[in-house]
Amino acid sequence: MDLQKSKQQISSYIIDTQEEEIKRIAHELHEGVGQNLYSILTGLQFVESGTKEPQMKNYLHEMTILIEKTIQEIRLLSVELHPPALTTLGLLPAVKSYSKLYTSTFGILVDLESFGVEKPIPEKRRIAVFRVCQEAFMNIAKYADSSNIKVNFIWKEEELTITIRDFGSGFEPESLNLQHTSGLSAMKERMLHTGGRCTISSKIGEGTLIELSLPLNVE
Amino acid sequence: MTELRELPAIIEVCEKLKTAAACEFVGLALQNETGPDVRWHYASGNLNDKYKRITVRFGKGIAGKIISSGSKMMISDFPNQIFGKVTDYPIMLAEKLISSYAVPLFFNYVPKGVLLVGNRESHVFSEEVQQMVDDSALVLEQLLKEQIFR
Structure with a gap:
């Protein structure tokens, strides 16, 4: 232990x-x-x-x-x-700003919506969640063959849930190459470090859903 | 900038090249008249319309490197043996290209555009095809000089 x-x-x-x-x-x-x-x-x-x-x-x-x-x-x-918005404005503005850069780089449209009242998150955890989102976006550009992404931020009193859904080719976990598997494992590991979790579900032909949850009342 | 997709002479050159070179994709990127942005203005054989939203990053990927260096470039088995990261090559990812050959378009001796042909399988472009692309680039330079960069 x-x-x-x-x-x-x-x-x-x-x-x-x-x-x-x-x-x-x-x-x-x-x-x-x-x-x-x-x-x-x-x-x-x-x-x-x-x-x-x-x-x-x-x-x-x-x-x-x-x-x-x-x-x-x-x-x-x-x-x-390191997006300056992440330090000055917070996680949501940083992801919004990154989404614009992402669309102009890869041509993939990002539909981002936020529900509930945004809450402050300590910088280290903010950076960690941002990096996980960034990794998810990059995986979509590399592997998903999807023209759009749907991102939802759901703010609750004690937890933030972020869902990132693509409508691309999807995958079977067993068929992934080492690089892709390592990327997904790193996302999960990084969320664990923040005290949160990351779940990934995918179906061939139906796309992939990544769900991140982060407790908000942890010091 | 005049929409290149609406200029028949440009379309004709690109379509002819696609047939003659027996390739699956032809793309034409140009620097905007104002500002430094380079965008893909025309594509044939495209799988989606991502190319319309992509702004080429200076010095990155196949088009960005060509604009910054003014040299031709061939990729025969993407993503193997590339410089930089896979994500530095957005047009290859967006169009699922495995091989491509691209040349610069010069205006006033400055590279301001890229003509790219690509395939969705590994492929080495023969000298004959490379010559076809080079010749088409010269024709496009002339047409664009007359119609856009006057």
């Missing part, structure tokens, strides 16, 4: 350290590299506006577009690593 508890603590420590590092890199990308590139962009735009020679003006314009693309990609990378 003690050994298992110790293993869980080590596992939690590793996850927390990784999350801290991810958050730091995301912040550096956004506030450091991103801001510097933005300064370069405004400088280039200033030079472009003062240049009369058409060929040089055109070249400078292409350079500004390239910098704009790079800034956009840096911002997306930073948001993908």
Whole structure:
């Protein structure tokens, strides 16, 4: 029993350290590299506006577009690593914001609805649930062959339930490859660390339902 | 931007290429007139309309890498031997493509578009097919210069 508890603590420590590092890199990308590139962009735009020679003006314009693309990609990378909304606004806004990015990346529509009154969740648990949702979304893009996802947040006094349903090909647990099985196990494990649980049900041809529940009254 | 799906000359080039190259999918991605976004504007042989909602990420996946580098790219057995993650290749996932060959479209010497042909099985595109795609890209560049990037 003690050994298992110790293993869980080590596992939690590793996850927390990784999350801290991810958050730091995301912040550096956004506030450091991103801001510097933005300064370069405004400088280039200033030079472009003062240049009369058409060929040089055109070249400078292409350079500004390239910098704009790079800034956009840096911002997306930073948001993908650690969405700022997760720290500032909470789990639901972070998942909503991620859903928009997900649709523009994979073309899969996300229909997200929230029922009940949103409640505050401690940051570590918020991050854990967000990561599980992210993993579920990624699995749908990789394996589900579905054009839309239905996500429900159901807030109750003592528990948050999140359901993520796709309408794709579904699967039989026995037929999964190692990578897919590991991904699903990691989702379950991560929810267990938060004191919650994750159940996955799927049927060939009918899609997959992932249900996450998180107790809200745990300190 | 004028909807490319409504331009018969563009459609004709893509459809001809699809038949001549005997491939299952043809897609055309272009950078928007304003801003840096690159989107898939036309597809033939598509399984769904996901491509219409996908914005190509700069430097990621087959189209993003082509736009950022200006070089051609072939994938013959996706997801084996790819750079980066499977999820960096949204058009391959969305259309269940296993192989693809894609080339850049240049406007004013800058890569601003991608012409991609793909199959839903592993496949090495022959030099003859690669030449067909290259030739079609040149025709599309000319047509798009006349109709859009004037």
